[in-house]
Amino acid sequence: MASIPPLMESDGGLYLVGDASCAHSVAEKQRRLAQVVELHFEELRRPVYSYAFSICRSPERAEEITQDAFLRLHTSLQSGENISSVRSWVFRVAHNLAINDAKKRRFELPCRMDGQDIAMRSDNLPDPEQQMLREERKNQFQRGLETLTENQRYCLQLRAEGFQAKQIAEILKISRGGVVDTLQRAMKRLRKAIV
Amino acid sequence: MSARNRHPLPEELLLAALGELSAEEEARVQAHVAGCPDCMAQVAEFQETDREFSAHYQLVFKPSIPPPPGAFHEFRSALNAKAAVPASLSARWRSYLANCLRMPRLARVVPVAGAAVLVLVAVVRLSQTPVVSAGEIFRRAVASERDSFSKVSHSAVYQKLRVRIGRSSLTKVVYRDVDGHRRVNHWAASDPNSVPSPTVIAPDLSREFRAARLDWDDPLSPGAMQGWLTGRERAGQAREEIREEAGTITVTTREPSAAVTEAQFVVRSADYHPVSALYRFQGQADDVEFTEVAYEVRSLETLDASIRSELSAGSPSPVTGSASTSALASPHAEAAANLDEVEIGALYALHQHNADLGGETEVTRQPGAVRVTGVVVSDRRKAELRGALAPFAELRVELYTAQEAADRQARAIASAPDPASAPVARVPALRDALAARFPDQASRDSFVLDVLDCSQQALAHGFALQGLAGRYSPSSVAALSPDARAEVRSMSADHVGAMRKRLESLFERLAPLAGEVQTPAGGGENSGSGQVEPSTLVPDLQQLDRIIGRLVSASDGVEAEADNLVREYRQVGARLRQALQPRK
Ligand SMILES: [Zn+2]
Numbered sequence: 123m124a125s126i127p128p129l130m131e132s133d134g135g136l137y138l139v140g141d142a143s144c145a146h147s148v149a150e151k152q153r154r155l156a157q158v159v160e161l162h163f164e165e166l167r168r169p170v171y172s173y174a175f176s177i178c179r180s181p182e183r184a185e186e187i188t189q190d191a192f193l194r195l196h197t198s199l200q201s202g203e204n205i206s207s208v209r210s211w212v213f214r215v216a217h218n219l220a221i222n223d224a225k226k227r228r229f230e231l232p233c234r235m236d237g238q239d240i241a242m243r244s245d246n247l248p249d250p251e252q253q254m255l256r257e258e259r260k261n262q263f264q265r266g267l268e269t270l271t272e273n274q275r276y277c278l279q280l281r282a283e284g285f286q287a288k289q290i291a292e293i294l295k296i297s298r299g300g301v302v303d304t305l306q307r308a309m310k311r312l313r314k315a316i317v
Numbered sequence: 318m319s320a321r322n323r324h325p326l327p328e329e330l331l332l333a334a335l336g337e338l339s340a341e342e343e344a345r346v347q348a349h350v351a352g353c354p355d356c357m358a359q360v361a362e363f364q365e366t367d368r369e370f371s372a373h374y375q376l377v378f379k380p381s382i383p384p385p386p387g388a389f390h391e392f393r394s395a396l397n398a399k400a401a402v403p404a405s406l407s408a409r410w411r412s413y414l415a416n417c418l419r420m421p422r423l424a425r426v427v428p429v430a431g432a433a434v435l436v437l438v439a440v441v442r443l444s445q446t447p448v449v450s451a452g453e454i455f456r457r458a459v460a461s462e463r464d465s466f467s468k469v470s471h472s473a474v475y476q477k478l479r480v481r482i483g484r485s486s487l488t489k490v491v492y493r494d495v496d497g498h499r500r501v502n503h504w505a506a507s508d509p510n511s512v513p514s515p516t517v518i519a520p521d522l523s524r525e526f527r528a529a530r531l532d533w534d535d536p537l538s539p540g541a542m543q544g545w546l547t548g549r550e551r552a553g554q555a556r557e558e559i560r561e562e563a564g565t566i567t568v569t570t571r572e573p574s575a576a577v578t579e580a581q582f583v584v585r586s587a588d589y590h591p592v593s594a595l596y597r598f599q600g601q602a603d604d605v606e607f608t609e610v611a612y613e614v615r616s617l618e619t620l621d622a623s624i625r626s627e628l629s630a631g632s633p634s635p636v637t638g639s640a641s642t643s644a645l646a647s648p649h650a651e652a653a654a655n656l657d658e659v660e661i662g663a664l665y666a667l668h669q670h671n672a673d674l675g676g677e678t679e680v681t682r683q684p685g686a687v688r689v690t691g692v693v694v695s696d697r698r699k700a701e702l703r704g705a706l707a708p709f710a711e712l713r714v715e716l717y718t719a720q721e722a723a724d725r726q727a728r729a730i731a732s733a734p735d736p737a738s739a740p741v742a743r744v745p746a747l748r749d750a751l752a753a754r755f756p757d758q759a760s761r762d763s764f765v766l767d768v769l770d771c772s773q774q775a776l777a778h779g780f781a782l783q784g785l786a787g788r789y790s791p792s793s794v795a796a797l798s799p800d801a802r803a804e805v806r807s808m809s810a811d812h813v814g815a816m817r818k819r820l821e822s823l824f825e826r827l828a829p830l831a832g833e834v835q836t837p838a839g840g841g842e843n844s845g846s847g848q849v850e851p852s853t854l855v856p857d858l859q860q861l862d863r864i865i866g867r868l869v870s871a872s873d874g875v876e877a878e879a880d881n882l883v884r885e886y887r888q889v890g891a892r893l894r895q896a897l898q899p900r901k
Contacts, residue, residue, distance in 0.1 A: 185385035
């Protein structure tokens with residue numbers, strides 16, 4: 123039987139707590155592994171779903187990709203893979219799945235990063251003037267983002283998810299230097315659109 | 318020298334802005350940046366763009382995404398299928414926890430933290446929880462600042478402020494040695510011939526500030542804002558206006574007759590970091606506004622040597638917050654505010670270790686104390702959480718491993734026997750039915766544990782739901798950001814769904830022994846609203862849990878009671894089924 127190594131996440135994540143003194147059965151480990159994966163899922167599914175959606179633009183596909191990524195996490199942990207940061211790992215897998223999906227359906231994708239139901243969601247802002255300002259701000263970002271390359275957008279989004287350059291590099295499989303260069307260009311370009 | 322004068326690469330400036338340089342790189346880049354307005358502006362610009370895009374991404378883009386159409390329902394079944402194990406194999410682990418967690422009848426002897434160790438609860442990040450009062454906002458600001466200090470050994474703050482007085486504005490750079498309570502101000506002027514000093518800029522206004530017990534030198538410290546608010550509350554002027562928009566929260570206080578007629582504080586929603594403060598004074602045409610241009614917490618060692626020597630030579634200047642707070646607040650209020658901080662600090666530390674999930678730990682407030690209790694899985698986990706809580710000296714930490722909790726209970730039972738029940742042999746009310754259905758002891762035990770586990774988990778979801786409902790009333794939910802509101806809703810929906818699933822599985826298992834629970838008729842009275850009311854749900858779930866405990870594990874041995882218990886079980890079960898009926 124494959125033994126499950128203690129699962130540790132350096133950035134304050136979860137521990138699959140192994141109690142060396144107490145020999146749990148394989149079934150218990152199974153159960154706890156599923157529990158740990160489910161905890162990760164609960165914690166990360168929203169950001170992962172949003173990120174996947176921003177690439178593949180389909181709620182159905184983004185949902186599938188998100189679920190798939192966590193089921194793969196389960197498989198990897200079960201097979202004993204040592205995952206240093208679950209968060210980066212899941213984003214990397216979701217990124218690849220979403221990119222592949224988007225490639226397949228490139229022709230039908232609108233390249234926008236705004237929302238459809240935004241008017242409905244901001245219903246707590248009764249002030250029309252504020253509404254307009256907010257709308258204008260949103261459009262500024264939209265225009266700015268449209269001038270960026272795909273990689274520049276991914277870097278910015280991952281940065282907004284709180285990843286450091288090194289982790290972004292792992293997710294996108296490019297060098298850290300590449301990420302930093304991409305990010306600084308992205309920020310300068312975006313800046314022009316939003317000030 | 319020449320290395321110091323060369324502009325760093327844009328990439329280096331970006332990393333400096335994001336705080337991702339190594340210590341030496343940081344020192345080198347900072348040595349240049351401190352003396353180069355261009356690079357300093359570039360760093361500030363990167364920081365601002367980073368902040369603004371993050372706010373846009375989190376507050377505008379993400380909430381605008383359509384929700385997953387299947388609400389992730391497939392995931393659990395897919396995961397369960399992958400992880401499926403025969404129930405009897407996992408029985409030992411369950412009995413281990415069941416022993417610790419569920420003590421039918423004895424729960425009142427030693428309350429063991431929460432009933433929910435097994436339950437998975439969605440994470441509420443501290444930074445995303447909504448704000449209800451100005452006091453709460455500033456408490457979080459203080460906690461957030463302290464948290465940022467704790468990440469760096471011997472913290473120093475580098476802060477660049479724009480000070481606008483009426484129509485003229487100036488920039489100053491403040492270096493602050495957090496532990497040493499020392500501060501250095503550098504005033505910058507676009508015209509190098511006019512080097513201003515605070516006394517020249519606004520002699521009247523700095524006096525006004527002192528009169529209002531504000532700190533001219535550290536106007537954006539969360540502690541100062543908290544002190545200001547406390548002072549107003551004590552003076553009975555506790556009316557604030559709170560506005561949340563575009564990633565910031567603005568707190569405005571107005572008092573036309575006071576020395577300071579209006580004060581406006583702006584903090585970032587993401588981390589409650591203060592970014593600007595504006596004051597208007599009685600009889601003064603000019604208002605004063607402080608706006609943060611750049612802010613960084615770094616290690617003191619990475620500051621320029623000249624700044625360090627200035628800092629160590631400077632006279633100690635008490636960090637504002639504590640000084641003005643103690644000047645204004647009564648000792649009692651100050652102690653309470655401090656405990657609020659301890660409470661949030663502890664919650665946050667536990668949150669970072671995911672120990673706020675599923676009732677593994679509980680933080681409670683008592684008169685004059687904050688207490689953390691919990692039952693954890695292993696010694697290692699216990700040590701880890703103790704370590705995380707170590708910085709809070711005021712905290713009472715009571716963490717036990719599951720084994721210790723079981724031992725404690727065993728001792729408590731031995732030393733404090735329940736006189737009414739101790740002599741009575743305790744057998745399940747359904748003993749005979751159980752024995753008939755599961756002649757084999759092991760499969761009987763496994764069945765009982767499964768049933769207890771289901772009931773316990775349903776109850777735990779009920780508690781979680783009740784907790785959410787208590788924390789977020791309909792009116793406070795309405796005040797949340799769309800993202801946070803959606804999170805609260807999705808958490809509630811998750812709990813209701815999980816609860817329904819547990820109960821159905823429970824009813825199914827018990828049907829052969831205790832009969833079917835009645836299904837509500839199609840157009841039941843509740844089916845219109847679809848609202849779930851935790852305040853009635855939880856008592857029902859508790860009652861059901863008690864009944865089930867007596868049915869399958871430990872009744873008082875009064876076998877004649879079985880019929881009554883079964884009847885009660887079906888009544889409560891039907892009520893719950895009705896209450897949880899899926900929305901049409
Ligand atoms: Zn320079």
